[in-house]
Amino acid sequence: MKQKFTVLDLLSQELKEHDVLELKCIAGRKGLIRVIEVPNINRPGLALSGFFESFAYKRIQIFGRGEHAYLRKLEEEGRYENVRKIFSYEIPCVIFTHGLTPPEFFVSIAEESGCPVLQTQLPSATFTSRILRVLNNIFAPREVVHGVLIEVFGIGVLLLGESGVGKSEAALELLERGHRLVADDAVEIRCVAGNYLLGTSANRLLGHHMEIRGLGIINVTHLFGVGAIRDEKRIQLVVHLEQWDPEKEYDRLGSQEKTRDILGVKVPCVEIPIKPGRNIPILIETAAMNERLKQMGVHSSREFNEQVMKWLESENVRTIYLHKNHME
Known part of the structure; x- marks a missing residue:
């Protein structure tokens, strides 16, 4: 039976050089035992706006500058229902890139639902390419x-x-x-x-x-x-x-x-x-x-066969030519 891979396992990975993720947990520590089942990520912009059809909740959720700015807007307007609905799903974890800090209401909801909130100093593009490479390696057959x-x-x-x-x-x-x-x-x-x-x-x-x-x-x-x-x-x-x-x-x-x-x-x-x-x-x-x-x-055996065939063809043509001239 294949061992389950958890968020804590992700944090514990000994990664080197171009695979370093610089992850740390800033909230929801009790959810570090949540299992990561899918080696992929999701940007939850549509879910934040209220569209939950085909919401890829089994994936790691990445919050970049755009999502973070939208969270600030939701905080100013006091609209938390979409965030609560996101955390009603059993998502493995959320990760904030660029060293961004989530709003207090977001942290509070995450703590209530037991979902770990991670943070990395890496920009979204760099972090995305790295974590996909790491996850593909971990989940590889x-x-x-x-x-x-x-x-x-x-x-x-x-x-x-x-x-x-x-x-x-x-x-x-x-x-x-x-x-x-x-x-x-x-x-x-x-x-x-x-x-x-x-x-x-x-x-x-x-x-x-x-x-x-x-x-x-x-x-x-x-x-x-x-x-x-x-x-x-x-x-x-x-x-x-x-x-x-x-x-x-x-x-x-x-x-x-x-x-x-x-x-x-x-x-x-x-x-x-x-x-x-x-x-x-x-x-x-x-x-x-x-x-x-x-x-x-360069295929040596193929080249050898081709040379042999050319030689045989040339010898065959030469034999036919000489035989024809001899008959004349």
């Missing part, structure tokens, strides 16, 4: 897979395979070659915006540790430095490691572009068979560089 996520030449590579196939050992060699570890063993994958897969460690405390059979647990940060790790990375390529099967026919030209479905997103996938003498880290590096080329519009 997610799953945990057994594998290793590593950044290779800027490409997020998810190493999958049976236990003991050598995923961590391959990742360790890639770290030695200057690449960066995101997560080992348990990778949490989130689907953001419907088509963007972000991977991180399922356990943030143990995320930058690796289990190497024969060595035990190693601390990647201490061994390779902070330049060898990162907290999260977009997954752009899946590399499936498997023991070499002599009965299986492996793709030798790369013309069969395989994908793996993760949370409804199809990710390019390559299968690398393992047997003595194969340098797996170099193969993973090559696969990552080849994926970068594909993203730039």
Whole structure:
């Protein structure tokens, strides 16, 4: 069962840099346990004017300068009925931007209804973009897979395979070659915006540790430095490691572009068979560089096939031409 996300959880988020919301509660603290069900916001201008059809009350309500000025007008006229009606709905919380302070009557009604009132110093446009990004990240579909996520030449590579196939050992060699570890063993994958897969460690405390059979647990940060790790990375390529099967026919030209479905997103996938003498880290590096080329519009296998077809066509034409001249 998915854990409920409350207003208090929103206030407790450890956000960094461009995601900082600068939120604080200024009223209705007893309502901080209210659940946020919808990863979206609403500007309640129409509701303040008395139009409540299609009122998106399950969303976080944002009060900017326009709504704040209208509240001041309602206060001067002594008209509070629309505000009372707004708080009669089970809205999760209201947030005032620009560091605006709500009128006393508004705070009083919010306290009575048990609805939390929050405040941020950020302007409405900035705050809106940030909170939507934060909520989309929090409510994103997610799953945990057994594998290793590593950044290779800027490409997020998810190493999958049976236990003991050598995923961590391959990742360790890639770290030695200057690449960066995101997560080992348990990778949490989130689907953001419907088509963007972000991977991180399922356990943030143990995320930058690796289990190497024969060595035990190693601390990647201490061994390779902070330049060898990162907290999260977009997954752009899946590399499936498997023991070499002599009965299986492996793709030798790369013309069969395989994908793996993760949370409804199809990710390019390559299968690398393992047997003595194969340098797996170099193969993973090559696969990552080849994926970068594909993203730039360069498909080596397609170009090879096109060149072969052109050569065959030219040879065929030449044969027909020579045969015709010989007959004459």
